[in-house]
Amino acid sequence: MATTIIDVAKKCGYSKATVARAYSSPQSVSERAREKIYAAAKELHYAPNAIARAMVRQRTENIAFIIHEKQYPAILNPFYSPILEAAMQEATKRNYSIFITTSQDMRLPNGEMYIEKNMDGVIFAGEVAGSSIQEFQKQNIPVVLLNNCPDAEEFLSVTIDHFHGAEIAVEHLCDRGHRRIGLLAGRFSPHVFEARLQGYLSVLERHGLSGDSRFIADLDPTLEDGERVMTAMLDQPDRPTAFFCTNDTIAAGAVKAVLRSGLRVPEDIAIVGFDDSYISQVIEPELTTIRVDTQAMGRLAAQKLFDMIDGKDVTEKHVEIPTELIIRSTT
Amino acid sequence: MATTIIDVAKKCGYSKATVARAYSSPQSVSERAREKIYAAAKELHYAPNAIARAMVRQRTENIAFIIHEKQYPAILNPFYSPILEAAMQEATKRNYSIFITTSQDMRLPNGEMYIEKNMDGVIFAGEVAGSSIQEFQKQNIPVVLLNNCPDAEEFLSVTIDHFHGAEIAVEHLCDRGHRRIGLLAGRFSPHVFEARLQGYLSVLERHGLSGDSRFIADLDPTLEDGERVMTAMLDQPDRPTAFFCTNDTIAAGAVKAVLRSGLRVPEDIAIVGFDDSYISQVIEPELTTIRVDTQAMGRLAAQKLFDMIDGKDVTEKHVEIPTELIIRSTT
DNA sequence: AGAAAAAATGAGAACGTTCTCATTATGGCG
DNA sequence: CGCCATAATGAGAACGTTCTCATTTTTTCT
Numbered sequence: 001m002a003t004t005i006i007d008v009a010k011k012c013g014y015s016k017a018t019v020a021r022a023y024s025s026p027q028s029v030s031e032r033a034r035e036k037i038y039a040a041a042k043e044l045h046y047a048p049n050a051i052a053r054a055m056v057r058q059r060t061e062n063i064a065f066i067i068h069e070k071q072y073p074a075i076l077n078p079f080y081s082p083i084l085e086a087a088m089q090e091a092t093k094r095n096y097s098i099f100i101t102t103s104q105d106m107r108l109p110n111g112e113m114y115i116e117k118n119m120d121g122v123i124f125a126g127e128v129a130g131s132s133i134q135e136f137q138k139q140n141i142p143v144v145l146l147n148n149c150p151d152a153e154e155f156l157s158v159t160i161d162h163f164h165g166a167e168i169a170v171e172h173l174c175d176r177g178h179r180r181i182g183l184l185a186g187r188f189s190p191h192v193f194e195a196r197l198q199g200y201l202s203v204l205e206r207h208g209l210s211g212d213s214r215f216i217a218d219l220d221p222t223l224e225d226g227e228r229v230m231t232a233m234l235d236q237p238d239r240p241t242a243f244f245c246t247n248d249t250i251a252a253g254a255v256k257a258v259l260r261s262g263l264r265v266p267e268d269i270a271i272v273g274f275d276d277s278y279i280s281q282v283i284e285p286e287l288t289t290i291r292v293d294t295q296a297m298g299r300l301a302a303q304k305l306f307d308m309i310d311g312k313d314v315t316e317k318h319v320e321i322p323t324e325l326i327i328r329s330t331t
Numbered sequence: 332m333a334t335t336i337i338d339v340a341k342k343c344g345y346s347k348a349t350v351a352r353a354y355s356s357p358q359s360v361s362e363r364a365r366e367k368i369y370a371a372a373k374e375l376h377y378a379p380n381a382i383a384r385a386m387v388r389q390r391t392e393n394i395a396f397i398i399h400e401k402q403y404p405a406i407l408n409p410f411y412s413p414i415l416e417a418a419m420q421e422a423t424k425r426n427y428s429i430f431i432t433t434s435q436d437m438r439l440p441n442g443e444m445y446i447e448k449n450m451d452g453v454i455f456a457g458e459v460a461g462s463s464i465q466e467f468q469k470q471n472i473p474v475v476l477l478n479n480c481p482d483a484e485e486f487l488s489v490t491i492d493h494f495h496g497a498e499i500a501v502e503h504l505c506d507r508g509h510r511r512i513g514l515l516a517g518r519f520s521p522h523v524f525e526a527r528l529q530g531y532l533s534v535l536e537r538h539g540l541s542g543d544s545r546f547i548a549d550l551d552p553t554l555e556d557g558e559r560v561m562t563a564m565l566d567q568p569d570r571p572t573a574f575f576c577t578n579d580t581i582a583a584g585a586v587k588a589v590l591r592s593g594l595r596v597p598e599d600i601a602i603v604g605f606d607d608s609y610i611s612q613v614i615e616p617e618l619t620t621i622r623v624d625t626q627a628m629g630r631l632a633a634q635k636l637f638d639m640i641d642g643k644d645v646t647e648k649h650v651e652i653p654t655e656l657i658i659r660s661t662t
Numbered sequence: 663a664g665a666a667a668a669a670a671t672g673a674g675a676a677c678g679t680t681c682t683c684a685t686t687a688t689g690g691c692g
Numbered sequence: 693c694g695c696c697a698t699a700a701t702g703a704g705a706a707c708g709t710t711c712t713c714a715t716t717t718t719t720t721c722t
Contacts, residue, residue, distance in 0.1 A: 051449050
């Protein structure tokens with residue numbers, strides 16, 4: 001149906017080998033031939049067939065970006081948008097395409113599909129079962145983990161310094177003079193959950209403050225849960241004057257709860273979020289939060305993956321993206 | 332390198348044809364053979380190679396989802412997230428994978444790539460140059476347009492009833508007793524821009540109200556511009572008591588401007604947005620807006636595309652997604 | 663048991679490239 | 693002009709499947 005290299009060859013009188021060369025290494029073909037070939041190709045609307053090429057080159061120039069997040073339809077997660085965008089840019093530069101899937105449970109749907117379709121590499125974002133990852137490794141497909149921290153040393157990974165991020169968030173609240181600081185901790189993967197919790201606790205301890213377990217809650221990292229839990233907190237005696245929320249979505253819900261109850265942010269209750277997703281600028285007052293350079297995450301993850309694909313040996317196996325406090329109006 | 336159908340065939344003593352059949356039409360293979368084959372395959376970690384299959388079947392089981400939006404990194408656009416998610420679900424059901432690209436100018440980067448990679452079909456979201464689309468049609472690749480309204484009848488499309496959406500938004504403001512109603516119109520594609528503007532004007536006219544051109548602005552559909560333009564509006568004499576913003580992002584910016592100037596929403600200034608993106612629930616007060624069933628958009632676009640791919644003839648060429656007023660707290 | 667029908671299997675071309683190796687054309691130089 | 697180096701081209705295998713058609717095996721029926 002579609003026109004092939006053979007059609008072009010017939011049309012211009014050269015062999016298919018020469019036509020192929022005119023595309024894959026133009027300098028090895030005489031100028032005269034090149035012109036004739038391109039002219040014929042144009043006339044026939046010829047486009048090289050990447051599938052056939054992939055077949056012989058054993059390389060598809062496709063990578064997969066798989067997002068696993070328990071809580072929401074993952075792509076809705078504003079945290080991943082800029083990461084994906086950055087990874088996409090890296091890919092486009094190299095003429096690679098990106099496949100994307102999301103899933104909510106830890107098994108990836110049609111997992112085999114990604115192997116069968118011969119992805120040159122895979123970026124796993126979020127929490128994934130190690131077994132899924134090993135499937136890829138068995139097939140010698142390079143994998144980069146993003147925002148996922150398995151114990152295994154053998155994987156390349158790009159992660160966030162959750163512990164330090166939580167520390168500077170809580171530290172900031174202490175700086176502002178707060179002595180009673182609550183925590184709204186989203187139920188992310190155990191590792192992330194734990195790291196942020198520990199960061200929070202370590203600052204309290206350093207300042208000789210005791211965490212009151214009534215004001216440390218774990219919840220779904222959703223707007224609704226943020227609002228619901230915060231509303232409950234506000235009713236309690238001796239409530240904190242500040243809260244650290246482990247992502248911006250929770251924080252936005254918390255802000256809503258405070259404002260609705262007639263209190264003010266930050267005068268009555270100060271709030272710090274995490275991620276610096278664009279939610280933080282959408283709400284009023286704008287959210288003080290911990291910025292994670294998500295663009296760098298996406299870029300680095302992609303670069304690492306391409307390094308592996310190209311057979312370079314990657315010296316730095318684990319990159320930890322630093323965090324930064326962004327002071328806005330909720331503290 | 333990777334194990335192939337031939338390795339499996341050797342191992343289990345059947346021919347490669349039979350092994351192939353065990354996968355593509357298991358019922359045509361004796362139970363005994365099937366078991367032996369699967370056992371051998373498992374032992375060798377065999378996974379069928381979709382590239383080779385695509386080669387002979389002339390079908391990749393891949394589709395592309397291309398988002399073009401002038402203003403922002405498109406994937407950040409909260410409007411497209413649920414659409415993409417829904418399309419992805421449809422694709423996964425059919426064992427298809429989704430390629431995704433975004434671009435900000437109207438030429439798609441590596442445009443040829445999508446043709447070369449033999450996508451079975453393409454969904455174009457946002458504003459795209461007709462020429463890009465025709466490239467695909469020349470190659471007989473089915474295309475569905477999403478939220479893009481070219482004059483051409485020949486394309487399948489899923490669009491929004493922009494005119495009616497704008498009407499019910501403004502009508503709602505009139506119901507609430509507003510007589511001076513401003514417009515913050517995002518510079519989307521000309522068609523979208525115009526349809527929403529006309530919807531706004533038609534309601535004013537119906538109610539015998541005159542649109543004051545000082546309070547009709549066109550702007551970039553961003554948070555920043557929404558805030559900037561609204562701030563300017565507030566300073567003017569005889570300012571409106573209500574504004575219709577043609578998307579939620581603008582509306583969020585507008586809400587911020589009002590709150591910052593010390594006025595109240597909705598008491599002093601009422602605001603209606605458009606899209607019912609999740610921004611509308613993140614902000615406080617929550618945004619009254621026009622809901623577009625984005626999930627249906629994504630689903631229908633994908634279904635239409637698959638119908639074309641499967642050679643069914645699609646009766647309904649243009650689907651217009653209805654709009655619905657969602658009353659929250661900004662009016 | 664034997665023939666006919668049905669089910670299961672095998673052989674080999676085809677899909678559209680790339681790539682290696684062999685062959686032919688071109689150019690430089692004594 | 694003839695020789696050699698080099699550049700340009702061509703022939704054909706290979707990539708890993710599917711699919712058609714022919715062949716073999718199994719089942720069914722008298």
